[in-house]
Amino acid sequence: MKVAVIQFLGSNCDLDSVWALRQIGVTTDLVYYKDFEEIYYKYDGILIPGGFSWGDYLRAGVIAANTSCMKLVCELSESDVPILGICNGFQILTEAGLLPGALIRNDSLSFICKWVTISVESKKSVFTKDLVIKSQLKMPIAHGEGRFATDDLNKLYKNNQVVFKYLGENPNGSMDAIAGVTNLNGNVLGLMPHPERASDNIIGGKDGLKILKYFLT
Amino acid sequence: MNNFNEVEEGMISVMHSEHCSYKSSRPILKAFSQIKSKRVLIGLEQDAGVVDIGDGYVVVFKIESHNHPSSIEPFHGAATGIGGIIRDILCMGVRPILLLDPLRFGSLEKPHNRWLMKEVVGGIVNYGNCSGIPTLGGDIEFDESFDTNCLVNVACVGVGKVENIKPSQVKDVGDLLILVGTTGRDGIHGVTFASRVITEESEADRPAVQIGDPFAKKVLIEATLEAIETGFVNGLKDLGGGGLTCATSEMAGAAEKGVEIHLEKVPLREENLSPYEIMISESQERMLFCVAPSGKEAISKILDKYNLSYACIGHVTDTGRVLVFNNGTKVADLPAKLLSDPPVIHRTSSKPKIREISTSNVYAADLPILIEKKLYSLLESGNIASRRWIYTHYDHEVGVRTILKPNVCDVAVLRILGTKKAIAVKSFGNSVQTYLSPYDGAAGAVAEACRYVASVGAKPVAMSNCCNYGSPENPEVFWEFSESVRGMVDACKVLDTPCTGGNVSFYNEDEENGIIIKPSPVVVILGVLEDQTKAVSMNFKNPDDSIIAIGNTVTRLDLQREKKTIDMIVELIDKRLLTASIPCSRGGLGVSVAKMCISGDVSALIRIPLIPSYDHMNEYELLFDESHSRFMVSASEDNTAEIIKFTKQKEIPARIIGKTNNSQELAFVGNFSNTLDTIRFHLPDLKEKWEKTFPSMLG
Numbered sequence: 001m002k003v004a005v006i007q008f009l010g011s012n013c014d015l016d017s018v019w020a021l022r023q024i025g026v027t028t029d030l031v032y033y034k035d036f037e038e039i040y041y042k043y044d045g046i047l048i049p050g051g052f053s054w055g056d057y058l059r060a061g062v063i064a065a066n067t068s069c070m071k072l073v074c075e076l077s078e079s080d081v082p083i084l085g086i087c088n089g090f091q092i093l094t095e096a097g098l099l100p101g102a103l104i105r106n107d108s109l110s111f112i113c114k115w116v117t118i119s120v121e122s123k124k125s126v127f128t129k130d131l132v133i134k135s136q137l138k139m140p141i142a143h144g145e146g147r148f149a150t151d152d153l154n155k156l157y158k159n160n161q162v163v164f165k166y167l168g169e170n171p172n173g174s175m176d177a178i179a180g181v182t183n184l185n186g187n188v189l190g191l192m193p194h195p196e197r198a199s200d201n202i203i204g205g206k207d208g209l210k211i212l213k214y215f216l217t
Numbered sequence: 218m219n220n221f222n223e224v225e226e227g228m229i230s231v232m233h234s235e236h237c238s239y240k241s242s243r244p245i246l247k248a249f250s251q252i253k254s255k256r257v258l259i260g261l262e263q264d265a266g267v268v269d270i271g272d273g274y275v276v277v278f279k280i281e282s283h284n285h286p287s288s289i290e291p292f293h294g295a296a297t298g299i300g301g302i303i304r305d306i307l308c309m310g311v312r313p314i315l316l317l318d319p320l321r322f323g324s325l326e327k328p329h330n331r332w333l334m335k336e337v338v339g340g341i342v343n344y345g346n347c348s349g350i351p352t353l354g355g356d357i358e359f360d361e362s363f364d365t366n367c368l369v370n371v372a373c374v375g376v377g378k379v380e381n382i383k384p385s386q387v388k389d390v391g392d393l394l395i396l397v398g399t400t401g402r403d404g405i406h407g408v409t410f411a412s413r414v415i416t417e418e419s420e421a422d423r424p425a426v427q428i429g430d431p432f433a434k435k436v437l438i439e440a441t442l443e444a445i446e447t448g449f450v451n452g453l454k455d456l457g458g459g460g461l462t463c464a465t466s467e468m469a470g471a472a473e474k475g476v477e478i479h480l481e482k483v484p485l486r487e488e489n490l491s492p493y494e495i496m497i498s499e500s501q502e503r504m505l506f507c508v509a510p511s512g513k514e515a516i517s518k519i520l521d522k523y524n525l526s527y528a529c530i531g532h533v534t535d536t537g538r539v540l541v542f543n544n545g546t547k548v549a550d551l552p553a554k555l556l557s558d559p560p561v562i563h564r565t566s567s568k569p570k571i572r573e574i575s576t577s578n579v580y581a582a583d584l585p586i587l588i589e590k591k592l593y594s595l596l597e598s599g600n601i602a603s604r605r606w607i608y609t610h611y612d613h614e615v616g617v618r619t620i621l622k623p624n625v626c627d628v629a630v631l632r633i634l635g636t637k638k639a640i641a642v643k644s645f646g647n648s649v650q651t652y653l654s655p656y657d658g659a660a661g662a663v664a665e666a667c668r669y670v671a672s673v674g675a676k677p678v679a680m681s682n683c684c685n686y687g688s689p690e691n692p693e694v695f696w697e698f699s700e701s702v703r704g705m706v707d708a709c710k711v712l713d714t715p716c717t718g719g720n721v722s723f724y725n726e727d728e729e730n731g732i733i734i735k736p737s738p739v740v741v742i743l744g745v746l747e748d749q750t751k752a753v754s755m756n757f758k759n760p761d762d763s764i765i766a767i768g769n770t771v772t773r774l775d776l777q778r779e780k781k782t783i784d785m786i787v788e789l790i791d792k793r794l795l796t797a798s799i800p801c802s803r804g805g806l807g808v809s810v811a812k813m814c815i816s817g818d819v820s821a822l823i824r825i826p827l828i829p830s831y832d833h834m835n836e837y838e839l840l841f842d843e844s845h846s847r848f849m850v851s852a853s854e855d856n857t858a859e860i861i862k863f864t865k866q867k868e869i870p871a872r873i874i875g876k877t878n879n880s881q882e883l884a885f886v887g888n889f890s891n892t893l894d895t896i897r898f899h900l901p902d903l904k905e906k907w908e909k910t911f912p913s914m915l916g
Contacts, residue, residue: 009524010432012349016617019634032522050615052347055432111342113612115622142346142612197614202632202749204622 001044001082003215004031006073008064012051013086013196020199020208021047026215033069040072043081045215048073050087050142050194060103060145061091070096082126082214083188087143090180090190099181099190100161101150103143107173111144115204117167118179118193124160125182125189127214137164137207139198141171146192148174148181159184164191224541224549227493228462228556235723237459238559241689242721245699248706249716256678257715262471264305264385264454265375266717268679270745272636275379277309280319280372280644280683280741282722287340287369291333295340295369297429300501302373303348304455307438308385308504310445311377314616315629316345318355318371319644319683319739323364325599325914333367335915342610347431348438351619352611354629354642359599360649362735365727370683370720372741374642376633381445386471387507388451392533394465394476395516397437398456398503399486399526403428405498433502440523441504447519449512456503462496462556464505466539470557478531480543492548496541507533564689566696572653584837584889585896588807591841592898595804596811596907603815606911621673625754625816628669632749639749641675646739647803651701657774659701659738663708664779664845666742668800671783672848673752674790675744680709682719682740687726687733694723697736705738711776712783714742753790755799756817757877762796763857764821764875766806767864768847770830770839778869779846785867786848794856794863801847807840807885809849810875814883815904823875825887836887851877 003026007014014030021028028047031039054063064070070092077083077098085093093099106112117138120131153175156162164180172192180191195208221229235241250261258275259267265279283298299316306313318341323330345352350373387394444450452472454464461483469476480495490498508516513529520527534540539556541549595601608623618631620639628643645666651658667677682705687694698721709716726733746752768782789795797817799809806828814821828839852860857873864871883898 009436010347012347012435012615016615019617034522051349052432052435055347055430057432111346111610111612113346113614114609140614142614144342144346194614197617199617202620203614203617204619 001215001217002027002042003045003047004029004036004043005047005049006031006033006036006069008033008053010051010053010055011049013049013194014051017047017049017086017196020196020212021215023199024209024213024216033067036069037072040076046073046076046081046083048083048085048089048092050089053088053092061088061095064092065095074098077188080185080187084127085190086194086196087192090192091145093188093190098188099183100156101148101181103145104147104149105145106147112171113140113142114171115140116171116193118164119167121165122160122163122182124186125163126186127189127211128163131210136167137210138205139193139195139208141193143192147172148178150175156181163189224493224496225551227497228549228551231459231462231497232466232556233559237463239721240559240562241564241723242698243561244563245702248702252709252715254713254715257717260715260717263309265309266679266681267309267382268717268743269379270638270640272638273379274376274633274636275311275382276374276376276640276743277306277311278372278374278681278741278743279305279718280370280681280739281305281720282683282685283369283371284366284685284722284725287337288366291336292340293428295337296344297501298369298371299341299344300429300434301457302371303350303434304457304504306373306375307441308453308455309375310381310383311375312442313350313373313375313438314618315354315374315631315642316350316352316371317629317642317644317741318352319646320355320357321363321368321648321737322359323361324359327364330364331914337367337369338607338610344429344431346612348435349615351613351615353608353613353619353623354644356644356646357604358646358648360735362732365730365732366725366734368685368725368734368737370739372644372681383445383450384452385454385468386452387468387474387476387533388472390474390533390535391510392451393508393510393513393529394478394531394533395506395508395527396483396503396530397506397520397525397527399484399500400490400495400498400503401486401500402490402494402498403500405494429501436523436525437502437504440519440525443519444506444516447512447515449509449515450506451509452507454505456505458499460497460499466553466556468505468507469539469553473537475534475536475538475540475553476531477534477540480541482528482530484526484528492541492543564695565692566699567692568696569693574649574653584835585894588837588840588885588896592807592811593906595808596903597910599910601804601808602910603908605908606915620749620752621754625756626673628673630673630752637748639746639752641670641673641744641746642741643669644739644741645669646737648735648737651738652735655697655700655736656704660704660708660776661774661845662738662740663705663712663714664774664776665800665802666740667712667714667783670742670744671786672798672800673746674787675746676787677712677714677742677744677783679717679743680714680740681717682738684721685725685734685737685739686723689723694733701736701738708776711780751790751793753795753798755797755813757813757819757821757851758796758817760819760877760879762851762853762877763873764810764823764877765850765852765860765871766828766847766874767850767869767871769870770828770834770842770844770847771832772844774845781867782846782869785864785869789860789863794860795850795852797851799849801849803843805841805843806847806849811883811903813849814900815907819877820880820882820900821875821877822884822886825885827872827874829870829872836889840885
């Protein structure tokens, strides 16, 4: 499929995501958020990259979530377009109401950048349908507001929406160590770890490709 | 005698400040320009040096200080320091890809210093992470002379295509000057504040510290790079110290041209700024573009796209003057050269009394106990302890270039996307050694930074430095400065690392308590690795590897020997013969081997008497002496013989001094007063000591 990596003002993993996708042969364009509304029809998949959209000044992701670009992304999600939100992208998707829960300040109250191991907990997401339950993926996290919180954990479990959990140490105090969730339909996935930073052995590993390669289908 | 008006006086005072004019340091720094290299495309004359790394790519890098603002307002001081150095790199036309933060504080036993360090790191986290540039490869030192004046140096590295390099000067008469960003009252007289000693009244200078906006910076980076791609930008310069005055006069002066600007067009972030304030404001996140008239529309379109405030504020003239109008009234008219080429001051220098730091004698009988205590105390000391607390707060992964991670490598090693190459960058300084002997300490800093870079397999190719000292009006301080520059020049010559630029920060002293900082030249070395897959980290990888000490333990730095040793290490790594490599740095060989064990979770047995040395040294000295020109490496048993043969060919002393194992124990065997003994360290204990210092001090 052809993928749009949406660049908001302040996105900073946009080029990294484009690089990782192109490395594995996904046809990928970097699309400025204002331009997306004019050319959205060209794309079969959407990646919302990490960074600090609008500086995360009001609350992480909230300004991007209220752009007309994201309103369009919401509509596209209802027509089954696969959408992957990474880090700030995950925060934007929860702020836009496409994913359940919220991402609040890390329990340490500080930014954390380190490699973590996450386990696959659900195959409900299109991005994990071919992965083995409880299999482990190594990739880096880099965030100050990645602590997942929700007021209805049971519902998420009941609907199989908890896709990734941190293994071992819970780096940010997330509820039940949740690192990624999907929507009810399974076409929208958000996670705090960075699969695009685990896309090549020379930079530490390529487990991230196991998620990104869905865009190759 | 000219009569200058208020605006003109303000402009001259800013440009002739020590911080902007280098009036005291220029005559001394001139010595750097004698070192040439084919790789250096643009050297000392521009905002940042440009180094050719081959395949059509260039690297631009520079180090700067933000000491004064950070001592008063550490969070924003550190943040805007990053902002400034990013713009210096960006204005050469390349994408910034790496930040390094060399820091110097007083003892963390004092609450004030803990506060300073937390705020400084917080400022770097806030600004660096948001700007999308990874931070790693810096260094940190603690010394009581930094109690009031902490040092916050910042370095930035950019990479780009050689054809996109832009000079920081105007080009053709009639070119338009487009000012991007808004101007406010922040940072007024920042450079004059930075050209004074800190006193009790310095708190009142808080408004001289700028406030940074990393989000605006990120947007400015993208917009600038996109604007350069259009081909219409003929030159650009960031607005940093000295603000609009500095940008216009230096861009005009460098091209032997003039400029005419109209202040009523400058986008303001608050009302009623006087012409004086507009000309010297140091508001952050601004850039001045010199644009061909035919490109106005294309550039405007890009700036509009990114929601940036901008205005065409004037044009380039052939008058050689900076002509400033406000609502049609002339408010300043000065020769650009008067501003951009201020006169120099020849300061007097005088050699201080011999300096010594007391050391206690050690007795052979106590050696095993002393060694045990010493290794623990070194690993715990702020100058050596694990930097994990710092680097986990920095985003050191963004950019997908980071090959070696900070838990296994003290050097920043980044791949250059689209090529097979990687660059290795390290900052280093040793203020105690420089205090004892400015010449040797500064030359040693260059050597040591080169050694770090070589330890991963990169060839050192260029250097940038930040000279941090007390007041140049004090002859002894000026002697320290001159001597350390002489040391760096000599080292750069022999090690083939020309200086491509840098910064001088004087007046780092505390008038109240009469404390002058120890002389602290901080050196950044850029290295190039032709094959990124060959980079080697410091962690031991396997049990049963040979541990080889390379280089003799001797007292004095010998630059020729340093060069030979560095070249040999780079060759050994190029031949893929090493499994781990680390330079012997702070804490000597003992600390080096402990770090290799801890970071690799592999243990080792070391036979101390085998450590190569010229002089007769006891076991304690062999382990902890901080001699230059030494590396610790490991290699598979199969490759060991070839390595030793190679070192013999190169006439560099090297010995196999031990082996790695799985015992969870670092053991040192030695002969202590004719009794053979083994000093054993439980690896998890070493790790705990090494890791705990910063978390326990800073929470």
